[in-house]
Amino acid sequence: GLSFRSTKGCWATNLSQQCLRGSSRLFVPPSPPVNPEEVKEFQHFISLSKKLLVMTGAGISTESGIPDYRSEKVGLYARTARRPIQHSDFVRSAPIRQRYWARNFVGWPQFSSHRPNPAHWALSTWESLGKLHWLVTQNVDALHTKAGSQRLTELHGCMHRVLCLDCGAQTPREALQERFRVLNPKWGAEAQGLAPDGDVFLSDEQVQSFQVPPCLRCGGPLKPDVVFFGDTVDAAKVDFVHKRVKEADAVLVVGSSLQVYSGYRFILTAWDKKIPIAILNIGPTRSDHLACLKLNSRCGELLPLIDPPEQGSSLQSCC
Known part of the structure; x- marks a missing residue:
């Protein structure tokens, strides 16, 4: 459980021991031990590759304690009947925005405190060594940025930024957290369970009195700088x-089932251009049939085992 309450004017976050352990065991599906032969294939x-493009998904961040949507038995879809917010609902409804921001306010201290895991650090190291041509992430948690990655595209945006739906002004999410505190000095809530993207579960009664500030520039409604579903x-x-x-x-997919077309389309482009594809993900993906190499290991266990500086001449013979 997770609670956020006001005590004599000072906000305090209480996390269960389960949350404090990082929750990686909760949110990472079971996987077989790393196979030395597969490590050799992956190393090869x-x-x-001399110009490697890497695409990451939620499966790289579950080992940092951030739940995902689709992992078998441990993802949000498997654990609960709740579904992520839809873009059209957020834009059209002030009460839906109020509910979203109340839940996000409670979950933000935990979500923003997550740290990169060995997989994030490995990719950052590959970039510094000149191995990684570009990194595309479908995640909105800023963990690649925290690990030092710079040749990076955040395909779906980032939760650490907020924008106005009317004028487009952008502000840091942490600054909005302080505005929430000022507007809601006596508001408190208790939540059970973490959801992806900084969300928690609250009842409708808990959010009714929560006050949401408008854009400081134009008074318009605020939204995280992320691509919502829809x-x-x-x-x-x-x-x-x-x-x-x-x-x-070469293209490497790390921790993504590629079920969302916004990422899958780039794999189709690579396939069309006859660019070799490798996939590191626990469980099946939408593109397994397009990959010359598929690995079912934990990202944080396998990526640090690879020695990126080694160079070769061509990947065409590999796949």
Whole structure:
């Protein structure tokens, strides 16, 4: 459980021991031990690439304690009947925005405190060594940025930024948290369970008195700078990523089932351009039939085992 309450003017967050342990065991599905032969195959794939593009999904961040939606038995869809907020509902309804921000306010201290795990650090190291041509993430948790990645596209935005739906002004999410505190000095809530993307579960009664501040510039409604379900990724960003894919000589998918088309389309582009594809994900993905190498290990266990500086001549013979 998780609670957020006001005590003599000072806000305090109480997390259960389960949350404090990082929750990685809760949110990462079971996987077989790392196979040494698969490590050799994966090393060969990475060594032969000179312009590697990596696409990451929620499965890389579950090992940091952030739940995902689709993992078998442990994802949000498997654990609860609740579903993520839809873009159209958020835009049209002030009460829905109030409910969203109340839940996000309670969950933010925990969500924003998550740290990169060995998989994030490994990819950052690959970039610093010149191995990683570009990194595309479907995640909104900023963990790649925290790990130091710079050649990065956040395909679905980032929860650490907030924008106004009317004027487009952008502000840090942490600054909004303070505005929430000022507007709600006596408001308190208790939540049971964490959801992806900084969300928690609250009852309707708990959120009715929660006050949501407007945009400081124009008074318009505020929204996280992320692509909600039912929304579309900016066309310019899509074109940019397509160009990076076409420049690559290999594509690696890390921790994504590729069920969402916004990421899957780039794998189709790589396949069309005959760019070799490898997938590291626990469980099946939408593109397993397109990959020359599929691994079912934990991202944080396998990626640090790979030695990125080794160079080769061509990946065409690998796949």
